[in-house]
Amino acid sequence: MSQENNIIYAEQNEKMKAAYLKAQDTFNYFWREIYWEAKRMVPAHDLSLVKIPFQQMDEANAEPTVEHMWISEIAFDGENITGVLMNSPNLLTNVAEGDTVTRKVSEISDWMLAIDRKTYGGYTIQVLRSDMTEEARKQHDEAWGLDFGDPNNILVAYKQEENEENLIEHPMSKVMEKPARDYFEANLDAVTAIDENGVTRLHTETIAGNKIAVEILLELGADKTAKTNTGKTALDFATALNWKHLIPVLK
Structure with a gap:
């Protein structure tokens, strides 16, 4: 060469x-x-x-x-x-x-x-x-x-070029705010449920970067200190995945 x-x-x-x-x-x-x-x-x-x-x-x-x-x-x-x-x-x-x-x-x-x-x-x-x-x-x-x-x-x-805010929150997250709130208020057990891997809905919504759902879950009593079986809190996931808009909410 x-x-x-x-x-x-x-x-x-x-x-x-x-x-x-x-x-x-x-x-x-x-x-x-x-x-x-x-x-x-x-x-x-x-x-x-x-x-x-x-x-x-x-x-x-x-x-x-x-x-x-x-x-x-x-x-x-x-x-x-x-x-x-x-x-x-x-x-x-x-x-x-x-x-x-x-x-x-x-x-x-x-x-x-x-x-x-x-x-x-x-x-x-x-x-x-x-x-x-x-x-x-x-x-x-x-x-x-x-x-x-x-x-x-x-x-x-x-x-994202037409709507820069899509870089922060997914547009469907905004559309689904009321249905999400209605669902969680009617199913409080889903707010605190923990699966076999120690994962809560707060973990799941954090991993997906959904601030609206995270705020609703916290309002309804979700435990931000809950850890998965591998020892991860929702804040750990927000930090690792660089969801900057979620870090202040979860601290």
Whole structure:
């Protein structure tokens, strides 16, 4: 490889590493949208995926072989992301399409949502698109059937450009304020219920970044000091997931 190619490869590698970190930092927005999608009568997502690195040691090489692949059917408990591998590996033999896998947020390399064919996240894809010509980007997007937009302006929340407040509270959270209050007032046992993992509704709503629901739960007696079986309070989740608007409420 020539020195010029080495430089180009190194620059792209650094861009990819930065993309991984950005995806990890903004995963909270991905999960917030997944949370609300589960409550919709009519699904709004065209796709919702998380990319994670898989690796396998090879006796012939000192370094492991790594392959980044997408998982779907995402679940998240505030600490662990679980999903199903969407495709067959090209390089690895220790995983297969359809396998269920679990990773920490700090281990993912990307996430991507598409709503009304418009993408959110997709940081590693945008690194690749940023090096394409305009025509190549157009062909890439047509192949996916999605609008990836400007690779230098990656969106994380639905209609955030028109409504910046969507970066703070999900629009469905506001719409559902009265139904949520009515439900919790009529079902106070749900406010204090604890599942087999020590998770309360306050934990769940905090993980999803829903300030309105968190405030209602606290008004109705939810215990902000309650800990999961792994020792996490709602404040711990708000801090770890960088939900800045929830931290003062939970302190």
